[in-house]
Amino acid sequence: LIPGEAAFYGPKIDVKLIDAIGRAWQLSTVQFDFNLPKKFELEYVASDGQRKRPLMVHRALYGSIERFFGILIEHYCGAFPLWLAPVQVKVLTITEGQLEAGQALVASLRSAGLRADLDSRHEKVGAKIRDATLEKVPYMAILGPKDIAAGTVALRLRDGRQVPGIAPEELIAKLLKEAREKLLAPVFAS
Structure with missing residues (x-):
């Protein structure tokens, strides 16, 4: 029960979430409506042959989904965990x-x-890193001549931390673990 608030139609259940700055947002509502069935004289014949008034249930669906995504984006400031990020890894080449x-x-x-993309633009690698960071891509896999010769990848996290010389197979295994387990902190945190 919410003190001081009365639902016009009947009892209801509200689901509210608190956003990143402490505001409460109503995400979904389910409530009984005792007024409209009466107002529209709605009836049905029950299995015992008696005329009965139906119970009407209201529920908010589309607004709830939109508010949920808004709160989710705001909560993460667009920097989604790996499993939720639209682009999980951006591969950056140093040269052609x-x-x-x-x-x-x-x-x-x-x-x-x-979900991986390739940035092979004719730009300096610093510009590619900056762009991927602004796009809030969780991981940047940087390939230069030394990396290719060693059979490794230089990894950069969106927060600027770096993991030098990781084998592509190890990279994939760790990223899959992070995505599968829906971890909120990067597996390369240390």
């Missing part, structure tokens, strides 16, 4: 010479079920 390896890494990530 890593294009083929970058495409192969993206293909491996995607075939493992991860």
Whole structure:
């Protein structure tokens, strides 16, 4: 019960969430409506042959979903955990010479079920990192000539932390674990 508030139609259940700055938002409502069936003289014949008035149930669906996504975006400030991020890994090439390896890494990530994109633009790697960070991509896999020669990837987290020289297979395994277990903190946190 909410003190001082009366539902016009009848008893109701409200689900409310608190957002990132402490405001309460009503996400969904389910309530009985005792007025409209009476007002519209709605009736049905029950199995015993008696005329009865139906119970009407209202529920909010579409507004609830929109509010939920709004609160979710606000809560994470757009920096979703890996399992929820639209792009989970952005592969960044340092020069044109890593294009083929970058495409192969993206293909491996995607075939493992991860959402990955390739940034092979003719830009400095710093600009690519900045853009991926602004897009709030959780992980950037950076490929340069030394990485390809070593068979590794330099990994950068969106918060700026770096993991040098990780094998692509290990990268994929750890990212899949993080996504599968719906972890909120990166598996590469240490």
